[in-house]
Amino acid sequence: MRIENILGIKYPLFQGAMAWISHSSLVSSVSNAGGLGILGGGSLTKEACREEIRKIKALTDKPFALNIMLMSPHSDDLAELAIEEDIKIIVTGAGNPSKYMKKWKEHGIIVIPVVASVALAKRMERLGADAIIAEGTEAGGHIGELTTMVLVPQVVDAVSIPVIAAGGIADKRGVKAAFALGAQGVQLGTRFLVAKECTIPQQYKDEIISAKDTDSTVTGRITGHPVRVLKNRMTRQIKEIENASGMSVEEKIAKIEELTMGSFRKAVVDGDTTYSSLMSGQIAGLVKKEETAEEIIKSLFE
Numbered sequence: 001m002r003i004e005n006i007l008g009i010k011y012p013l014f015q016g017a018m019a020w021i022s023h024s025s026l027v028s029s030v031s032n033a034g035g036l037g038i039l040g041g042g043s044l045t046k047e048a049c050r051e052e053i054r055k056i057k058a059l060t061d062k063p064f065a066l067n068i069m070l071m072s073p074h075s076d077d078l079a080e081l082a083i084e085e086d087i088k089i090i091v092t093g094a095g096n097p098s099k100y101m102k103k104w105k106e107h108g109i110i111v112i113p114v115v116a117s118v119a120l121a122k123r124m125e126r127l128g129a130d131a132i133i134a135e136g137t138e139a140g141g142h143i144g145e146l147t148t149m150v151l152v153p154q155v156v157d158a159v160s161i162p163v164i165a166a167g168g169i170a171d172k173r174g175v176k177a178a179f180a181l182g183a184q185g186v187q188l189g190t191r192f193l194v195a196k197e198c199t200i201p202q203q204y205k206d207e208i209i210s211a212k213d214t215d216s217t218v219t220g221r222i223t224g225h226p227v228r229v230l231k232n233r234m235t236r237q238i239k240e241i242e243n244a245s246g247m248s249v250e251e252k253i254a255k256i257e258e259l260t261m262g263s264f265r266k267a268v269v270d271g272d273t274t275y276s277s278l279m280s281g282q283i284a285g286l287v288k289k290e291e292t293a294e295e296i297i298k299s300l301f302e
Contacts, residue, residue: 001162002162002184003131003162003164003184003185004185006110006130006131006162007036007063007089007110008062008063009031009034009035009036009062009063010034010035011034011035011297011300011301012164012184012185012186013030013034013035013036013185013186013187013188013297013300013301014035014036014038014065014091014133014164014166014185014186014187014188015027015030015035015036015037015038015187015188015189015192015293016038016139016166016187016188016189016190016192017038017039017040017041017042017065017067017091017093017189018040018141018189018192018193018279019040019041019042019043019069019264020040020042020043020264020265020268020269021040021193021198021199021200021268022037022038022039022040022067022192023039023040023052023055023199024039024052024055024056024059025059025197025198025199026192026195026197026198026199026293027039027052027056027064028055028056028059028060028064028197029195029197029292029293029294030064030192030195030293030297031056031060031062031063031064032059032060032062032293032294033292033293033294033297033298034062034297035293035297036063036064036065036089037056037060037062037064037065038064038065038066038067038091039052039053039056039064039065039066039067040067041066041067041068041069041072041074041078042067042069042072044074044078045074045077046074046077046078046080046081049066049074049078049081050081050084050085053066053081053085053087054085063088063089064089065087065088065089065090065091065112066078066081066082066087066089066090066091067090067091067092067093068082068090068091068092068093068097069092069093069094069095070092070093070094070095070096070097071094071095072094075095079100079103079104082104082109083103083104083107083109087109088108088109088110089109089110089111089112090104090109090110090111090112091112091113091114091133092111092112092113092114093113093114093142094142096123097111097113097124097127098127101127101128105128110130110131111128111129111130112129112130112131112132112133112164113129113132113133114133114135114166115132115133115134115135115155116134116135116136116137116143116144116145116146116151117144117146117151118151118154118155118158121134121155121158121159121163122158122159125159125160125161129161130161130162131161131162131163131164131184132155132159132161132162132163132164133163133164133166133187134148134151134152134155134156134163134164134165134166134183135148135151135166135167135187136148136149136150136151136152136165136166136167136168137167137218137228138167138168138228138281138282138283139166139167139168139189139190139228139281140189140190140216140228140229140279140280140281141189141227141228141279142225142226142227143167143218143226143227143228147167147168148165148166148167148168148169148178148181149177149181152165152178152181152182152183153181153182156181156182156183157182162184162185163182163183163184164183164184164185164186164187165178165181165183165185165186165187166186166187166188166189167281168281168282168283169186169187169188169191169283170188170190170191170281170283170286170287171286171299171300172299172300172301174186174283175300175301186300188296188300189281190208190280190281190283190284190287191283191287191296192293192296193205193208193280193287194208194209194287194289194290194291195290195291195292195293195296196290196291196292196293197292197293200267200268201267201268201269201270201271202271203271203272203273204267204268204271204273204278205290207230207273207278207280208230208278208280208284208287209287209288209289209290211230211280211284211285211287212285213282213285214285215230215231215284215285216228216229216230216231216280216281216282216284217229217230217231217235217239219235219238219239219256219260219277220238220256220260221242222242222249222252222253222256223253223256223257227277227279228279228280228281228282229277229278229279229280230278230279230280230284232273232274232275232276232278233274233275234259234260234263234274234275234276234277237259238256238259238260241255241256241259242256260277263275263276263277264276264277264279267279
């Protein structure tokens with residue numbers, strides 16, 4: 001069955017779940033425009049998430065999903081909240097949802113994990129996942145190693161459930177390429193950062209719009225948690241620490257963690273573009289203007 005029919009959406013389009021960013025305004029707008037809006041639960045407590053869910057339900061009667069970051073200290077609470085609030089679709093990331101799957105499936109919840117490898121995709125299918133989001137290293141935020149071009153067809157060949165391609169997709173050409181690789185749908189994050197309904201500071205949006213093809217970089221490989229962001233003064237300092245001689249790996253990691261503490265919040269709440277984590281995919285160079293969610297989606301599919 002096609003992913004649109006499984007989820008009850010018009011277009012095979014997922015809006016990436018971005019912590020601190022993908023809240024009720026953006027999520028409901030994407031769903032109302034025919035895609036799947038996804039509430040980013042990564043930064044939310046149980047009650048804050050409940051409030052966002054109820055706002056979304058007041059703004060749209062279309063399907064939407066809740067994203068649960070499994071490394072979040074709130075993941076157990078959000079797993080229960082999804083049942084309490086009658087969530088129909090859950091997207092998981094940053095871990096293995098196995099301990100929640102039985103209860104979720106008992107309540108008829110559709111579960112769609114994000115994966116960065118074939119092995120994890122196969123494991124998720126065995127657990128009972130209904131679809132897979134295969135995310136390449138071109139994506140913004142926390143990433144794996146394989147590119148979308150390489151990852152998606154291998155995941156498609158390895159599983160029998162629908163595969164959604166993510167990472168490096170910004171326009172109709174990227175959508176067509178994803179379908180050619182065997183994906184049934186696409187997920188976009190960076191493109192929706194500049195949606196008019198996205199509530200991040202204008203300074204952040206302007207950095208995306210003005211970015212060139214080489215303006216993203218990956219930090220944190222040394223820590224084991226690589227993150228793709230736009231280059232700024234903070235990323236240059238991180239690179240200096242990573243390349244410093246006479247310092248142990250442990251010392252480098254400690255310095256990087258101290259430097260980056262709260263850095264994403266600085267970007268999405270304070271509008272700081274200098275000492276912050278401006279998470280963005282490599283396709284920022286293709287994003288040229290601020291548009292509504294509906295205009296973005298129609299440009300991809302109509």
